Amino acid sequence: MSVHHLLADAGVGAYTMTAGRLWALAAMLLGVAGVVVGGLALARSAGRIGIGDARSGALVTLVAGAAGAVIGGVVVAAAEGGPGTGYGIVGGYIALVVGLGAVVLGGLALARSRRTG
Template identity: 55%
Template sequence: MVLESTVYSLTTGRLVASTAAVIALAGVVLGGVALARAGRRASAAALATGGAGALAGAFVVATADGGPGSGSGIVGGFVALVLGLTAALLGGLARRRTRTCAVDEQPG
């Protein structure tokens, strides 16, 4: 006898994980833009959204009751965690690049 425990509806865990993943994905986009154009505001926004997405993803992963397919959002939590860390890395690299460009342009 096989018991099917896969949940197909939108649960709270899936909703939180999906929202965190979208926020983290926005941070990755902002980080890419900041690296391409050396924007200081975009790099700060990438750091902030990446950190928020990673924290929310880590929360979902830490509080998940089951594995994939259980409705707890663990897959989306891991996606949000990876995307959030990537966004923070890109934002940090862009911030470092703008700082070194500003130091190189100072007279004297």
């Protein structure tokens, strides 16, 4: 049984939740969580938000963003068809972009926490 067989079935509807779309959604949620935590960590390290550890927030952002980007990349690599085929390729690309954005935010927050802390 190949990975491609696990990700989508032939002839799926536009609103059918396939395994590929579910994995892409999970990757996007990880990326968005990473962006949110990264924004908070960046604000914390600049001293704009009360008490909190910006370094741990930056590390969480890096891990969540990297996980979202990797899962999104796997979905894109395993997709056999284009948009609308049920493989989750559009969501995979979105997860890649959002996950990489979270990694950049986490890196900035980590660099700022090292300078200020």
